[in-house]
Amino acid sequence: MDPLESVLNVLLGLVLGTLGGLFGIGGGLIAIPVVGVLFGLDQQLAQGTALVMVVPNVLLAIWRYHQRNRIDIRHAAALGISSFCLAIAGSSIAVSLDPAQMRIGFVGFLLALALYNLFRLIQRPVPNNGELRYPWPWLTALGGAAGALGGLFGVGGAVLATPVLTSVFGTSQVVAQGLSLSLAAPSTGVTLATYALHGQVNWALGLPLAVGGLLSISLGVKLAHTLPERMLRVLFSAFLVFSAIMLGYET
Template sequence: MILPLLLVGAVGGLLSGMFGVGGGFIMVPLLMWLASMDQRRAAATSLLAVVPIAAASAIGYGIQGEIDLSAALIVAGGALVGAPIGSWLLRRLPLGWLLWLFIAGMLVVAVRLVLVAPERGAEVEFSTGVLFGYLLLGLVMGTASGMFGIGGGVIAVPVLMTVFGMGDLLARGTSLVALIPAAILSSSINLRGGMLSMRDAAVVAAPAVPASIAGVWLAFLIPPAVGGVLFAALLLALAAQLAIRDLRKRRAR
């Protein structure tokens, strides 16, 4: 089973470095398909592997000065609050219409990224409104992660670019730092719950870390307009994955 885990890590690491996301949205289905894991174990394995992947990618962006550390810490604080809220809502709310509303939101963001190319080098002027906006973003990230089992990067990066006007590379580096604390917290909970194999996560992370560094290198080479289109394709793939998963559950019921 080592070869499938290595393959999953290489793919997830490359996408994480290129787009500033955790990579869980692609690693979870690949772990289920190639490594025959159930969804819960796949999600837990992916989440722990995300920690060194995001850290390595963030170092690459940080060396180039493409991290807003203050924004990252504020967003991370909101995500730490939102994650348990999402887990609580998952057990108590019918999530069908919420999921499709979330999918529709990703489609809108994807269209905007295609029509309006993100700027490179743009920074956000800090203010009280921006502070509350970052906290709200983190809250939404954490809640969506707990409810739908997705990483926060696919939410944080496009919102930081399209809503706050942050440059594409700065948004990716900031997102990677912001998602690390929640991933550590959730992984510790999964480990205590017996849902996590440290060995599997380590095997996934082994090729993912160098692959993520290669992904960061590619991110700096790709023009902002092309990067926006590629990220839009990433959002469309995630929306399709969530929609198919929900339709299959409905059909099974």
């Protein structure tokens, strides 16, 4: 890869990192369709390459969210440990599947998540006093499910955990995004390792993306704390639909 291509990939990482910080997902959800479409990578290779950027982005974003809304260590541990265990199984399955079937499954996953988020926008909001509606050990079930999906689709499970935390457990959007990143950190790490061991990572592309992401993810976190919560949910849903369309075009 020549220097100009590396610079352009760093700039692309800047955009992806900002979006990752804004939506609390580390940037992987948009990076996967972008690198898949722009660079012609199959689904597993796109997911593995995106994870090179996602892992450091998630770690930095957790710190930024923790500075603004302190993350409860018990809640983060309940999500993170169960997510880690199930992500191993999900990623092991993912590297053995047909790439075309994986892409179709990923598109369906994005559309289902977008529809769920849009449905929640028209529901009457439920008053929230800042406390979890269910005892925190129940978070392990969410962590396990999100970890398995994260390992399978390479997105850390945050895209599933965020809407469930707000609708089922009653957290605010920004608190949910911070906890989702705590869930994503261990699962993305083990998923990246699994993909790398199976040769499903383009490091020359992923490392410049990671540099750009690290430079811009703090801006995304700052924006997440300034935008109205309803607007965040609308943008997140639109973002999911856009990603599904991009990938569907290549299927």
